[in-house]
Amino acid sequence: MAEETLDREPTRRGFINWFLGTSAVAFLLSVFYPVGRYLIPPPVAESTAGTVTLPLKAEDVKPNTGQIFKFGNRPAILVRTTAGELRAFSAVCTHLNCTVQYRPDLGHIWCACHNGHFDLNGKNIAGPPPRPLDPYVVNVRGRQIVVSKSA
């Protein structure tokens, strides 16, 4: 009768085994959960935005500058040429999808990932990009800049 009671009492060894077991499971979860989330990214819906009104005033965009903005869920770039014309393109490089940027020193669009160059018509002019950037239509309504997909 006394032995039976002793078997049911928690022992130090039992506690340590339980503690190490749960610690090992927690450690494995903390390692494999982020890896699993990385390998299986959540589904991202394709952008349905056809028009975006930028939070910029037209007069605030200086010549020979470029700015990245969100067009739906993808980056786009707005450029004001040295002649003062506003142009917009997808900012997703056509090589391996890096985000391009405007280089005032070069006067055109540049991709830092592999030194890709695009002119101010979005045409690939140097480096590995295989095709031009997708162009967007820019309209200025009052002081607002409205960018839309080309028809």
Ligand code: FES
């Ligand atoms: S991703 Fe732009 S040049 Fe390679």
